[in-house]
Amino acid sequence: MKRAPQPPGRPxxxxxxxxxxxxxxxxxxxxxxxxxxxxxxxxxxxxxxxxLLSLVWSPYPPADIDIAGKLAPPSAAHWLGTxxxxxxxxxxxxxxxxxxIVVGIVAVGIGLTFGVALGCLAAARRGWIEEAVxxxxxxxxxxxxxxxxIMLTAIYGPGLLTSIVAIGIFxxxxxxxxxxxxxxxxxxxxxxxxxxxxxxGAFHITTDHVLxxxxxxxxxxxxxxxxxxxxxEAALSYLGLGTQPPQPSWxxxxxxxxxxxxxxxxxxxxxxxxxxxxxxxxxxxxDGLRDLLDPKLSRQR
Amino acid sequence: xxxxxxxxxxxxxxWFLLKRLATFAATLAAASLVVFAVLEILPGNPAExxxxxxxxxxxxxxxxxxxxxxxxxxxxxxxxIGGLLRGDSxxxxxxxxxxxxxxxxxxxxxxxxxxxxMALTVVVALAAGVYAAAHHRRAGDAGVxxxxxxxxxxxxxxxxxLLILLFAVQLQWxxxxxxxxxxEDDGGGLAAGFAALLLPALSLAAVQAAIxxxxxxxxxxxxxxxxxxxxxxxxxxxxxxxxxxxVLRNAMIPVLTIMGLQFANLVTGAIVVENVFVxxxxxxxxxxxxxxxxxxxxxxxxxxxxxVVVLVNFVVDVLYAVVDPRLRRTVA
Numbered sequence: 001m002k003r004a005p006q007p008p009g010r011p012x013x014x015x016x017x018x019x020x021x022x023x024x025x026x027x028x029x030x031x032x033x034x035x036x037x038x039x040x041x042x043x044x045x046x047x048x049x050x051x052l053l054s055l056v057w058s059p060y061p062p063a064d065i066d067i068a069g070k071l072a073p074p075s076a077a078h079w080l081g082t083x084x085x086x087x088x089x090x091x092x093x094x095x096x097x098x099x100x101i102v103v104g105i106v107a108v109g110i111g112l113t114f115g116v117a118l119g120c121l122a123a124a125r126r127g128w129i130e131e132a133v134x135x136x137x138x139x140x141x142x143x144x145x146x147x148x149x150i151m152l153t154a155i156y157g158p159g160l161l162t163s164i165v166a167i168g169i170f171x172x173x174x175x176x177x178x179x180x181x182x183x184x185x186x187x188x189x190x191x192x193x194x195x196x197x198x199x200x201g202a203f204h205i206t207t208d209h210v211l212x213x214x215x216x217x218x219x220x221x222x223x224x225x226x227x228x229x230x231x232x233e234a235a236l237s238y239l240g241l242g243t244q245p246p247q248p249s250w251x252x253x254x255x256x257x258x259x260x261x262x263x264x265x266x267x268x269x270x271x272x273x274x275x276x277x278x279x280x281x282x283x284x285x286x287d288g289l290r291d292l293l294d295p296k297l298s299r300q301r
Numbered sequence: 302x303x304x305x306x307x308x309x310x311x312x313x314x315x316w317f318l319l320k321r322l323a324t325f326a327a328t329l330a331a332a333s334l335v336v337f338a339v340l341e342i343l344p345g346n347p348a349e350x351x352x353x354x355x356x357x358x359x360x361x362x363x364x365x366x367x368x369x370x371x372x373x374x375x376x377x378x379x380x381x382i383g384g385l386l387r388g389d390s391x392x393x394x395x396x397x398x399x400x401x402x403x404x405x406x407x408x409x410x411x412x413x414x415x416x417x418x419m420a421l422t423v424v425v426a427l428a429a430g431v432y433a434a435a436h437h438r439r440a441g442d443a444g445v446x447x448x449x450x451x452x453x454x455x456x457x458x459x460x461x462x463l464l465i466l467l468f469a470v471q472l473q474w475x476x477x478x479x480x481x482x483x484x485e486d487d488g489g490g491l492a493a494g495f496a497a498l499l500l501p502a503l504s505l506a507a508v509q510a511a512i513x514x515x516x517x518x519x520x521x522x523x524x525x526x527x528x529x530x531x532x533x534x535x536x537x538x539x540x541x542x543x544x545x546x547x548v549l550r551n552a553m554i555p556v557l558t559i560m561g562l563q564f565a566n567l568v569t570g571a572i573v574v575e576n577v578f579v580x581x582x583x584x585x586x587x588x589x590x591x592x593x594x595x596x597x598x599x600x601x602x603x604x605x606x607x608x609v610v611v612l613v614n615f616v617v618d619v620l621y622a623v624v625d626p627r628l629r630r631t632v633a
Contacts, residue, residue, distance in 0.1 A: 138328070139328055139331055139332070141562075141565065141610070141614070142328060142332050142565075142607045142610050142611045142614075143332070143335070143607055144565045144566070144568070144569045144610070145569070146569035146572060146573070147569065147603055147606055147607060150572075150587055150591065150599065150603060151336070151339045151340060151599065151603055152339070153591055154340065154350075154590070154591050154594070154596055154599045155339070155340065155343060155344045155350055155596075227454075231456050234456050234458075234459075235456060235457075235458055235569075235573050238456075238458050238573065238576075239572075239573060239576060239588070254458070254459060254462060257462075258462055258465075258577070261462070261465060261466060261469075261470050261477065262470055265466050265470060268459075268462050268463070268466060269463075269466075271459075272455070272456065272459035272462070272463070275456050275459065276451075276454045276455050276456070276459070277454075279453070279454040279455075279456075280450065280451070280453075280454035283450065283453055283454060284450070
């Protein structure tokens, strides 16, 4: 199964290293003229602000139960109303943002760390090591995050850690393939040949030449995998395999809301909007970054 | 083409198929090893996991004997694979029924669901993608791109809930979930069955179609820039004729690849969406199996799903070579 390093789910991978191009005009203000970058950055900033704010303040403690005030409509006291246990929806949404960000950072971090290391190793060593890494990457695609999560849950029980590990494992081959393909292109460049001729070792060539040149491609992909991680965590939490109570999570809020569809339909709307906005923001940011970091690719689209 | 050329080409295709078949078998074997290692070796004592808090030394010993866990791991692995190959599956711990029987029953829901979702995906994605490419840089193109960006951002299970909200709660056209069955005498039937699968398939297809429409669009745009398109236009074919006769066939190769890669998403998406609509499919089965701590059933269902993903990738690889003979040379 030899194929271009496409991540399953989102076939918009930057295929070649960008050679370290940076947007030339306009300094800091330049990137924000790019509509999808600007919109994406705004939405992601909103997500991060919500998460950071909720660390120090939320209208109510998100897990506070108030049966007398259950299913309250939106009001000045409860901006988005309360759920079936009287918990404040707005507070749960704010604190839930933390959850999505933590899952995204850790799961993408696992993928980046192991995937890039393996991909760079494959490109530097070639031969059977490259073959083995790529076969292993192909193979890991047979186990989407949900299947891994189901297996781990069957043994260890549901939990945030299980879901993060499952999503992280799935990210490893995505970055391994991308890093290898991009690194291979760098290895054929003249300056790498020169460095090798000068006696530089494979490790230092990787750290000094390969990694800086494939960083842009990796950043774009990391943004997209971050969005996928948020989606996957929401699905796992919805199924009860992810974040456990009392920690609020958007996916589990949707699960709880589904039992109240006839009485309180809006409860099933807010958390979904939050997930969709976060994912949309990251996707737009990824699109924008790709255009800005690699003009060659954006023209091909 | 001379006979020799044809023979060479056929031999190349055969060699390619054999290599792909070997990779396919090796991947399946590796997948089975991983499933076995994770579910039977990692937990230490599976019998203890399955019995949970109620475990006593006697009940653990009894379950170990019943499941054959007192045998060495290699023997258990051999017995499992041997059984799978003979079509003679293990007994589910919770249902006391062969796992194949349980799976076969649930496939009657999951398989039609997946096929329906796939069909919807392909129809919508190809239409939208080709339309957008034909209207490149005009309003229609922008509209399709905005819609697909939205489709990419909406979780399929939330879309499923929204569809239930609209069609079951507000309009009350359909029931909020469940499956009447395919047999008329049980109150179900073909029409009722498909009606129950329509909303789940729609929520699965939306995300898939969003991705595939983008790939179709850029692939068609790419193909339209090729020299043969200019040639075809120069010899007097209309834009539409060129699109249908030349562009689409060449644009299909990347679309096919992405469809193959997407299939894993469809499988996992179906697990989630089945749970939203309370459909008695494979997705529900594996969740009940987790709730029952039925590791035997979890093992066999996961193996089946992984095998399906691997199989689809294998089929796509082969189709790929059939559509584009050049690949046999380069990929083989």
